[in-house]
Amino acid sequence: MNDISTIILLIVSVLIGIPVFFYLVPVALWFSALLSGVNLTLMELIFMRLRKSPIQDIVMGLITANKGGIPINRTELEAHALAGGNTANVINGLVAAKHAGLKLSFKNACSSDFKGIDLVKLVHKEVELRKEEEKIFE
Template identity: 35%
Template sequence: MDPRNNSTLMIFIFVAVAIFGLFFLAFLILFSRYFKLWLRAFVTKARIGPLSLVSMSLRKVNPQVVVDAKIMAVQAGLSSISTTQMEAHYLAGGNVQRLVKSLIAAHRANIQLEWETAAAIDLAGRNVLEAVQTSVDPKVIDCPDPRRHGRNTLDGVARDGIQLKARARVTVRTNLSQLIGGATEETIIARVGEGIVSAIGSCENHREVLANPMMIARRVLDKGLDSQTAYEIVSIDIADIDVGDNVGARLQMDQAEADVRIARAKAEERRAAAVAQEQEMKALTKENQAHVVLAEADVPRAMADAFRAGFLRADPDQNGSADHTN
């Protein structure tokens, strides 16, 4: 055998062993960093190997988050959730631990919730864990909410003109199927408020509402106000209802005052027209008097012209009258 070939082979083997040693040393350093995580995953049967932990760090995925989430899922009986799904959700900017907690809560409450649906809800910016908790334990919304709208009551006017001030409490639970793209609490509050005001306005008199406030709640529930929203209305309770102003009487007073002002304006218009007509008649009288004076001034002139023309002569008769005929 050629000694040069032997030396080349030895160099190649040495380089290969050195490279392998460097990689093995790097792996040991990384593995020693995540040894406790791997041990926890191994003990809890999370089935996450050391190579997976190292590759997570290379992909800029926090192994601590994924291991904790995987352990929670396995211990809760959700072993079908893979590590790859958790890594993909983490890289997409989602909250992996909150998502797994929501799936565990839905599983324990016997609520049908898939990983894809929960992941979409979380990536949409909704708190999926709070949504599941609200679906299990309904929450109460004040209508109106003074902290949001600065109003304490919903003001409606019955047909008899009496104003009623009402406050309602709406019990809702999350509709997970409509959580993506569904309207939020603001829409629920607005719809319930509009329904209560409309129900009060449809009553013949305010005594009907005071005698049976739940009549308003039933009318509002019958309208299906929770359609296309992220919540399902469980119940609407009228917490308080008070009598306000007599809006009908006030409007009638305002109308009467307006009618008086209109009548006064029309009377003033007629008075001004009469005064103007009076002034016109006076001016017409003066004009006619001027015509009479002018006519009277023409009489002597006409008589003088008649004398000069010989149409008139002075021939007094027995009675001392003059003959004016020719």
């Protein structure tokens, strides 16, 4: 009887342990980041999970920034997310600004995001204004 209860306890532990493990260790996100060239460790992701950071948003933001050629610090992006900021708005704005040839710092992008400014729209407006100025001075 003792052996059977040990086996049942082991099976129940495994059945409960596997979902808990995959909740705490976001292996799929880590693998996506790894394939995209973003250097994240599983421990960083676990600690982000324990801090209740929006891991999906942060990892996708880091991947987008990496693909867009924007060097982003994970801790700064996580801090922005934990403060209630929209990481997608900041990253997309930075990428759009870079492709438009505009200088936009991470700090300024975060500040604008907290003011509720859509950074991609702002970049497009700035590009349109510059095109209009070029037409005037031709």
